Amino acid sequence: MIALTNIGFEFGGRFLYRNANWHIKPNERIGLIGLNGTGKSTLLRIITGEYTLTEGTMSKPRDLTIGFFNQDQLSFDSDDTILNVALTAFEKQLQLEKEINDIIELLETDHSEEVIQKLSDKQEEFERLDGYNIHHRTEKILEGLGFTTEQLTKPFNKFSGGWRMRVMLAKMLLQEPNLLMLDEPTNHLDLPSIEWLEEYLKSYKGTVIVVSHDKFFLDKMVNKIVEVSMQKIFEYPGNYQFYLESKEERMELQQRSFDNQQQFIKEQEKLINRFKAKASKASMAQSRVKMLDRLDRIEAPEDDNREINIQFRVGVQPGRTLAELNNVSKSYPGVPIVSGAEGRIEKGDKIALIGANGKGKSTILRLLAQTDSYEGEIKLGHNVRKAFYAQHQLESLNLQHEILEELSNFATDRPETELRTVLGCFLFAGDDVFKKIKVLSGGEKARVALAKTLLTEANFLLLDEPTNHLDMRSINILIQSLQNYEGTFIVVSHDRYFVSEIANKIWWIEEGKIKEYPGTFAEFEFWKAKRDAEQKLQTPKPEPKKEKKPEPLGAVETSSQKPAKVSNNYIQSLKKKFDDYEQQVNQIKGKLKELETAFTLPENSNDSKKIAELNSLYEAEKKALTQIEKEMEAVMEELIELE
Numbered sequence: 001m002i003a004l005t006n007i008g009f010e011f012g013g014r015f016l017y018r019n020a021n022w023h024i025k026p027n028e029r030i031g032l033i034g035l036n037g038t039g040k041s042t043l044l045r046i047i048t049g050e051y052t053l054t055e056g057t058m059s060k061p062r063d064l065t066i067g068f069f070n071q072d073q074l075s076f077d078s079d080d081t082i083l084n085v086a087l088t089a090f091e092k093q094l095q096l097e098k099e100i101n102d103i104i105e106l107l108e109t110d111h112s113e114e115v116i117q118k119l120s121d122k123q124e125e126f127e128r129l130d131g132y133n134i135h136h137r138t139e140k141i142l143e144g145l146g147f148t149t150e151q152l153t154k155p156f157n158k159f160s161g162g163w164r165m166r167v168m169l170a171k172m173l174l175q176e177p178n179l180l181m182l183d184e185p186t187n188h189l190d191l192p193s194i195e196w197l198e199e200y201l202k203s204y205k206g207t208v209i210v211v212s213h214d215k216f217f218l219d220k221m222v223n224k225i226v227e228v229s230m231q232k233i234f235e236y237p238g239n240y241q242f243y244l245e246s247k248e249e250r251m252e253l254q255q256r257s258f259d260n261q262q263q264f265i266k267e268q269e270k271l272i273n274r275f276k277a278k279a280s281k282a283s284m285a286q287s288r289v290k291m292l293d294r295l296d297r298i299e300a301p302e303d304d305n306r307e308i309n310i311q312f313r314v315g316v317q318p319g320r321t322l323a324e325l326n327n328v329s330k331s332y333p334g335v336p337i338v339s340g341a342e343g344r345i346e347k348g349d350k351i352a353l354i355g356a357n358g359k360g361k362s363t364i365l366r367l368l369a370q371t372d373s374y375e376g377e378i379k380l381g382h383n384v385r386k387a388f389y390a391q392h393q394l395e396s397l398n399l400q401h402e403i404l405e406e407l408s409n410f411a412t413d414r415p416e417t418e419l420r421t422v423l424g425c426f427l428f429a430g431d432d433v434f435k436k437i438k439v440l441s442g443g444e445k446a447r448v449a450l451a452k453t454l455l456t457e458a459n460f461l462l463l464d465e466p467t468n469h470l471d472m473r474s475i476n477i478l479i480q481s482l483q484n485y486e487g488t489f490i491v492v493s494h495d496r497y498f499v500s501e502i503a504n505k506i507w508w509i510e511e512g513k514i515k516e517y518p519g520t521f522a523e524f525e526f527w528k529a530k531r532d533a534e535q536k537l538q539t540p541k542p543e544p545k546k547e548k549k550p551e552p553l554g555a556v557e558t559s560s561q562k563p564a565k566v567s568n569n570y571i572q573s574l575k576k577k578f579d580d581y582e583q584q585v586n587q588i589k590g591k592l593k594e595l596e597t598a599f600t601l602p603e604n605s606n607d608s609k610k611i612a613e614l615n616s617l618y619e620a621e622k623k624a625l626t627q628i629e630k631e632m633e634a635v636m637e638e639l640i641e642l643e
Contacts, residue, residue: 001026001060001207002047008055009046016042018231029201030209031218031240034228036443036471040211043228044068044181067177069185073168074161083152085167086138089174093131096122141170144196146357162188173200181209186217187468190357191494213472215240215497223619230299242596258298268292314487315457319382320347322460322488323368325514328376330363337363339512351490352503352521359509361492365462387458389466393449399438403428403448406437411455425477426451442469454481461489467498496521574635581632588625592618
């Protein structure tokens with residue numbers, strides 16, 4: 001579909017890519033990853049034609065349609081409704097709809113055959129373009145992304161930036177381009193919307209490229225990982241977890257190659273130093289110098305998951321209880337948040353506050369930080385020293401300061417060596433610490449603000465979406481910092497991997513109350529799935545219509561007053577069907593493991609045709625597994641009802 005061959009791109013005096021290759025194929029779901037600053041968004045802009053290559057070539061079909069969702073779309077403004085803004089995805093259909101309405105109006109005065117035929121032709125074309133369903137499709141996608149039916153008729157410009165981005169995302173999805181490119185689409189989404197988007201993209205009819213730092217999101221929806229690193233583009237078949245395993249092998253090979261080359265360079269330099277002073281050997285020494293100059297240097301691999309060895313101090317130890325919420329109520333005009341809410345935060349709690357946007361998660365943090373008014377009582381415990389991190393902390397950084405200067409002015413009692421160590425943990429090494437705050441990216445500013453928060457020596461941290469703007473390596477560092485932190489914290493986040501790594505309690509807001517699950521995110525998800533299934537079974541089914549339907553196999557009619565009985569033979573046949581499905585599932589899982597092993601074999605990993613063949617088989621088996629598991633679930637539900 002698109003072939004990038006030996007490409008090079010120079011930006012700001014340095015090459016982001018050099019002799020890089022990438023072949024994008026139809027119907028791939030690609031996760032594009034890499035550290036901040038390696039050029040992921042630049043690569044997408046090269047594909048759209050916005051940026052021109054410095055070297056190499058890009059070929060793509062002329063009729064290829066490309067959709068590119070990115071943060072630039074925040075600049076769009078309109079006083080039209082949410083629904084109408086999203087409907088602009090259907091430019092041709094809307095034009096036809098207007099023409100049809102104009103012809104219908106004309107028919108009131110002109111009944112000629114010509115006008116009637118024109119109306120018929122327009123309606124036929126409108127139907128061919130699925131025009132009669134565009135309103136329904138638009139509403140469905142907007143509601144999937146978190147909008148209520150009532151919000152669809154409200155003006156676009158009355159919503160915050162995050163909600164506007166959802167509308168622009170909906171418009172992009174409705175356009176259904178051949179190649180859909182999404183740059184950090186989950187940044188403005190809550191958990192239910194992220195899960196909806198995962199399912200939508202899995203069945204998207206076209207190729208999808210997603211730039212994301214959300215590991216769970218990538219694991220669920222991609223079938224290939226493309227990594228930008230060291231000016232090159234590396235492809236890995238499979239999801240993010242499979243990429244991690246494959247990358248480990250590549251890094252080991254690269255480390256060996258790097259070590260061997262370094263040893264070779266040292267030996268050559270030793271010979272050069274030994275012979276350069278001798279006239280008879282000077283030409284040989286000079287030729288070796290030229291050889292080293294021409295040598296294609298191998299870079300040492302960078303480990304995104306490297307361990308950090310710094311402890312963030314807690315100034316004073318608090319009492320057993322850090323905060324209590326008693327009968328707390330909070331609302332904004334026309335928007336109730338909590339009513340009579342109760343909650344207790346105890347020493348050692350690592351709480352993740354999760355749920356849909358608009359439920360009041362950030363509000364709860366502001367109430368605990370005592371920056372917002374409320375009714376009821378919030379009591380902070382003995383010796384509690386709190387620190388509050390939110391997106392406005394980025395705006396409070398002094399733009400004229402250098403990074404080290406910003407931390408020095410904040411933590412005046414800390415020596416420079418300690419501050420440099422802290423900044424090193426947050427990926428500011430060497431002369432980076434002298435960069436001005438004003439030239440930093442959003443992710444770099446977030447890292448500075450987080451470093452300041454963790455230097456407060458607070459024993460109670462309130463963190464609102466701390467992973468926004470961070471790349472995977474920065475998120476890993478934050479995870480390690482919080483895992484090593486001896487204090488207590490409550491964090492609002494939609495990043496499921498981050499939450500699963502740091503939380504020992506889960507909070508959420510339901511019917512105006514704060515609910516608590518005393519366990520990890522994985523345990524909470526298992527419990528919630530079970531609870532939802534039980535509630536579904538307990539929900540009374542609507543009364544069936546009084547129409548005669550064919551009786552199920554094994555049903556015995558007793559009387560018109562009594563419900564039909566189901567025979568034991570029918571139940572046994574269902575059980576046998578379930579056992580057969582279970583056997584098929586085990587067989588498919590075995591095949592998937594064999595295919596995963598085949599991906600890593602040397603004779604296959606260097607053969608692009610073989611990898612493509614294996615990938616096709618792998619996807620077919622996964623599809624079969626999904627279908628059988630759905631049928632198993634249907635049989636299980638029927639058995640539960642009958643027994």
